[in-house]
Amino acid sequence: MQMRKVYNWQLGRxxxxxxxxxxxxxxxxxxxxxxxxxxxxxxxxxxxxxxxxGKGQEYMFWNNVETxxxxxxxxxxxxxxLSKLGPQEWHGEKYAGKTLFEAAEKDExxxxxxxxxxxxxxxxxxxxxxxxSINKGDWLTLPHRVWMFYLPRTCAHCxxxxxxxxxxxxxxxxxxxxxxxxIDQSRCRGYRECVRACPYKxxxxxxxxxxxxKCIGCYPKVxxxxxxxxxxxxxxxxxxxxxxxxxxxxxxxxxxxxxxHVRKLALPLYPQFGTEPNIYxxxxxxxxxxxxxxxxxxxxxxxxxxxxxxxxxxxLKGLLVxxxxxEKILSSFKVDDKLAYGFDDxxxxxxxxxxxxxxxxxxxxxxxxxxxRQNTP
Amino acid sequence: MIRKIFLVLAIxxxxxxxxxxxxxxxxxxxxxxxxxxxxxxxxNDDVWxxxxxxxxxxxxxxxxxxxxxxxxxxxxxVQSVNDGRFIAFRLTWKDDTKDDTLKITNFSDAxxxxxxxxxxxxPEYFMGEPKKPVHILYWKAWRTxxxxxxxxxxxxxxxxxxxxxxxxxxxxxxxGTDKTQAQKDMFxxxxxxxxxxxxxxxEIIEEASAEGPGTLKTKPVENTVGDAQWQNGTWTLVMRRxxxxxxxxxxxxxxxxxxxxxxxxxxxxxxxxxxxxxVSPAWAEVMVQ
Ligand code: SF4
Ligand code: SF4
Numbered sequence: 001m002q003m004r005k006v007y008n009w010q011l012g013r014x015x016x017x018x019x020x021x022x023x024x025x026x027x028x029x030x031x032x033x034x035x036x037x038x039x040x041x042x043x044x045x046x047x048x049x050x051x052x053x054g055k056g057q058e059y060m061f062w063n064n065v066e067t068x069x070x071x072x073x074x075x076x077x078x079x080x081x082l083s084k085l086g087p088q089e090w091h092g093e094k095y096a097g098k099t100l101f102e103a104a105e106k107d108e109x110x111x112x113x114x115x116x117x118x119x120x121x122x123x124x125x126x127x128x129x130x131x132x133s134i135n136k137g138d139w140l141t142l143p144h145r146v147w148m149f150y151l152p153r154t155c156a157h158c159x160x161x162x163x164x165x166x167x168x169x170x171x172x173x174x175x176x177x178x179x180x181x182x183i184d185q186s187r188c189r190g191y192r193e194c195v196r197a198c199p200y201k202x203x204x205x206x207x208x209x210x211x212x213x214k215c216i217g218c219y220p221k222v223x224x225x226x227x228x229x230x231x232x233x234x235x236x237x238x239x240x241x242x243x244x245x246x247x248x249x250x251x252x253x254x255x256x257x258x259x260x261h262v263r264k265l266a267l268p269l270y271p272q273f274g275t276e277p278n279i280y281x282x283x284x285x286x287x288x289x290x291x292x293x294x295x296x297x298x299x300x301x302x303x304x305x306x307x308x309x310x311x312x313x314x315x316l317k318g319l320l321v322x323x324x325x326x327e328k329i330l331s332s333f334k335v336d337d338k339l340a341y342g343f344d345d346x347x348x349x350x351x352x353x354x355x356x357x358x359x360x361x362x363x364x365x366x367x368x369x370x371x372x373r374q375n376t377p
Numbered sequence: 378m379i380r381k382i383f384l385v386l387a388i389x390x391x392x393x394x395x396x397x398x399x400x401x402x403x404x405x406x407x408x409x410x411x412x413x414x415x416x417x418x419x420x421n422d423d424v425w426x427x428x429x430x431x432x433x434x435x436x437x438x439x440x441x442x443x444x445x446x447x448x449x450x451x452x453x454x455v456q457s458v459n460d461g462r463f464i465a466f467r468l469t470w471k472d473d474t475k476d477d478t479l480k481i482t483n484f485s486d487a488x489x490x491x492x493x494x495x496x497x498x499x500p501e502y503f504m505g506e507p508k509k510p511v512h513i514l515y516w517k518a519w520r521t522x523x524x525x526x527x528x529x530x531x532x533x534x535x536x537x538x539x540x541x542x543x544x545x546x547x548x549x550x551x552x553g554t555d556k557t558q559a560q561k562d563m564f565x566x567x568x569x570x571x572x573x574x575x576x577x578x579x580e581i582i583e584e585a586s587a588e589g590p591g592t593l594k595t596k597p598v599e600n601t602v603g604d605a606q607w608q609n610g611t612w613t614l615v616m617r618r619x620x621x622x623x624x625x626x627x628x629x630x631x632x633x634x635x636x637x638x639x640x641x642x643x644x645x646x647x648x649x650x651x652x653x654x655x656v657s658p659a660w661a662e663v664m665v666q
Contacts, residue, residue, distance in 0.1 A: 001442045053543065053544045053564055054543065054544065054564030054565045054566070055530070055531055055543055055564070055565055056530075056531050056565060057564075058531060058535075058538050058540050059481070059535075059538075107442055107443060107444035107445075107446065108442060108443050108444075109442050109443055114482070114648070115482070116482060117480055117481060117482040117483070120481060120482075166443070168441070168443075168590065168591045168651055168652050169591045169592075169593070169651075170591060184570075185566045185567050185569070185570035185572055186570040186571060186572050187572075188567070188572065188574075189574060189593065189651070190574060190650075191650045191651030191652075192484075192650065193443065193651060204481070205481040205482075206565075206566070206567060207479050207480065207481055207529075207530070207531050207534045207535075208530055208531050208565055208567075208568075208575075209565055209566065209567025209568055209572060209574070209575040210479070210519075210567070210574050210575060211567045211572055211574055211575065213566055213567075
């Protein structure tokens with residue numbers, strides 16, 4: 001296959017792709033703080049009730065939350081492709097292994113793992129399963145000796161989408177205005193090349209319509225300046241949605257740029273696949289770094305150190321408080337010694353929250369009602 | 378250096394053109410004139426018994442990635458009859474597995490015949506080229522099963538699937554609960570977008586046009602009627618259509634004429650679909666008696 005060279009900043013090098021490099025004017029991006037996800041699945045249901053409540057979509061979770069290390073939807077999506085890819089070494093910040101495009105077998109565009117029918121039938125398999133067994137007398141350390149964490153996932157509206165590259169009909173396109181990747185529902189013929197090719201397994205086949213569908217990045221909301229449903233409904237307030245620039249154009253007032261480029265706290269999931277995915281994860285500080293490095297690349301150590309230092313870091317503390325505090329997409333933010341502020345693209349203030357919530361201590365005895373206050377819910 | 382590359386490229390192109398484009402057809406098929414009502418001819422009718430059967434070798438689609446490593450079906454046997462008004466083609470090929478059940482990871486057995494809309498100049502045999510369209514008659518085993526047992530749906534594919542309620546699918550009547558089918562279909566994206574794959578059709582044969590790979594487009598006509606049967610590891614497929622139709626972008630047959638024809642077969646069990654298919658290696662020809 002004749003491949004093009006494109007620059008993939010997540011890998012620190014040029015990488016192969018089917019089409020020449022074309023970046024959108026703005027790139028849709030999200031940041032998830034994995035230290036805070038509680039696997040309540042509110043995001044999955046917010047997405048499901050909004051977009052996939054129709055016939056033929058019963059099994060579809062454009063947003064899913066799985067428990068790592070053992071969970072996965074579809075089952076084994078990550079192990080399947082990682083074991084095929086072979087050694088995935090980094091030399092410092094530069095990826096020394098092959099991407100999925102570079103590792104494509106002869107006559108194929110991309111290396112692929114194909115999920116079986118039953119793999120799609122267990123969206124919450126492995127939930128809450130821990131990585132090992134707890135022995136008598138075990139104690140807690142950081143990172144935990146026996147661990148698990150939750151991994152929420154949606155389509156990452158990749159800069160170099162595998163789904164788009166794979167489609168022989170060019171029925172998949174990446175919008176120039178916001179980078180959202182869509183399957184044209186009138187052009188698709190259900191060949192499922194995208195279902196095979198996406199390493200994150202996010203395009204799905206609808207048996208009712210016999211064509212493929214995928215996460216639409218909540219584009220009708222985004223067009224109105226609003227964050228996606230999975231972000232605004234997140235109970236754990238782990239999510240922030242906005243736009244990401246390339247590293248050399250990073251704007252430190254842009255909250256996504258600040259987390260991804262300036263502080264390098266949020267990292268892409270399996271950057272070695274080579275699609276430049278645009279969901280960035282703040283790694284969980286209690287899981288082993290070696291496991292996390294395979295998932296999020298060589299930046300994990302720094303990210304974990306930065307995260308642990310947040311109590312002494314007023315800007316990051318303020319920015320994390322902004323997560324889940326508003327529905328509008330923020331263009332910029334600011335933190336002072338008391339408050340964190342968010343602004344739209346015209347500089348209007350959208351939100352203002354205290355960095356540390358004030359604490360109120362109530363008297364044990366309520367003299368007005370003449371009762372003792374109990375701490376029972 | 379550049380000139381050298383260009384030369385190599387030119388030679389390679391000429392070779393591709395010669396071998397797979399306007400080159401000699403590999404197989405010459407005769408469509409025999411019969412005193413029978415060809416508009417009704419069935420799969421196992423006697424008329425096929427004394428009609429020559431032509432072996433058309435198939436090979437993997439080898440021009441565009443993704444190319445299948447290997448294909449499940451390596452040859453198809455072709456017969457044709459006509460009565461001056463209707464023409465019928467019967468295709469038989471070996472396939473140990475019958476793949477006609479719809480599931481999210483199942484691929485349908487399928488077959489297609491392709492004709493140039495105009496033979497002068499002849500379009501590239503591989504799905505035509507811009508401004509030189511081809512007309513494709515496309516059969517899928519899924520559609521044969523739909524026609525026989527009722528349209529397959531999520532309920533037939535996954536009978537144990539459960540759902541609380543579909544949007545607007547209220548089990549009660551009254552103010553605000555009566556929704557039109559179109560309102561309900563808004564929640565079935567392909568249907569709402571009027572994707573031809575999901576739109577109502579009578580026949581098991583889809584008619585389509587193409588002007589190059591990746592451009593296949595369903596035609597809004599259903600002039601081709603088909604029957605298909607899988608028995609003892611063999612598919613038999615009959616397609617019949619009027620020799621002339623009103624649609625100018627459709628293939629037309631005239632007695633005494635030679636018509637280029639090409640074939641494709643998909644083996645669902647091998648996950649063949651789209652460009653992962655077995656194809657005839659060039660235009661063949663059908664001589665209409
Ligand atoms: S809603 Fe938020 S906290 Fe709950 S599972 Fe989803 S990402 Fe995690
Ligand atoms: S995550 Fe998958 S479906 Fe989404 S853009 Fe990337 S390759 Fe395509």
